[in-house]
Structures are given as C-alpha cells and as structure tokens.
Amino acid sequence: MLTKQQITKIKSELNGDTAGFTLVFKALGDISRFNVFKLLMKHHDICVTDVANVFDITVSAASQQLRVLERLGLILKIRMGQMVCYEINLGNLAVKQLVKLIT
Numbered sequence: 075m076l077t078k079q080q081i082t083k084i085k086s087e088l089n090g091d092t093a094g095f096t097l098v099f100k101a102l103g104d105i106s107r108f109n110v111f112k113l114l115m116k117h118h119d120i121c122v123t124d125v126a127n128v129f130d131i132t133v134s135a136a137s138q139q140l141r142v143l144e145r146l147g148l149i150l151k152i153r154m155g156q157m158v159c160y161e162i163n164l165g166n167l168a169v170k171q172l173v174k175l176i177t
Contacts, residue, residue: 098168101146106131107139114149114162115173121159148172 076084102108106129113128114120126136140160143149147166152159163169 095168098146098148098172101142101148102172104139107143110136110139111143111148111162111172112176114160115176118161119152119154119159120161121154121157123157125160 102111109129110125113125122133122137122140125131125140126133129136137158140149140151144151144160147163148169149160150163152161162173164173
C-alpha cells in the first residue's frame with residue numbers, strides 16, 4: 075500500500091503537462107491529421123499542395139489540418155517564396171518520442 079508521501083508525489087507527477095499531451099493525442103486521434111503527420115515523418119519539406127494531392131483533398135482542407143499540427147508544435151512552417159511547406163518539428167522532445175513510437 076502506498077504511503078501518504080508516495081501518493082502526494084504521484085499526484086504532483088500526474089498534474090504536470092497533461093493538458094499538452096492530451097491536445098497532442100486529440101489532434102493525432104483524427105485519422106487525417108495522423109496520416110499527414112506520418113507523411114511528414116517520411117518526406118521532408120512537403121508543401122500544402124502536395125499534401126492536398128496525396129490525400130485527394132482541397133488545398134484549404136490540407137492547410138487546415140496542417141495548421142492544427144503547427145499550433146501544437148508538432149510541425150514547422152517553412153516559407154519558400156510563395157509556397158508554404160512543412161516539416162516535422164524534431165526540436166520538440168514530444169515529437170521525437172512520437173516519431174520513435176510510430177516508426
């Protein structure tokens with residue numbers, strides 16, 4: 075049986091950054107965003123139009139999915155002239171762990 079001290083320690087550990095992880099899992103729980111994330115894991119510097127073409131969706135729909143992933147810090151936006159491309163944010167520790175988990 076756990077002591078009061080152990081219970082207090084466990085509670086403080088659980089109350090860490092759970093909100094951030096919950097948002098990440100919620101975002102990747104959508105099959106479209108998960109597939110976009112997997113695409114970006116395998117191919118670097120993918121542009122919005124490429125994502126739209128790969129998944130047979132509109133550029134607007136692709137952009138919307140990418141925007142959600144970008145806001146959570148999972149991917150990075152790269153401007154190449156008038157084109158907007160994206161890549162996995164390997165500077166984010168959670169992303170590194172997700173990539174290891176998925177591959």
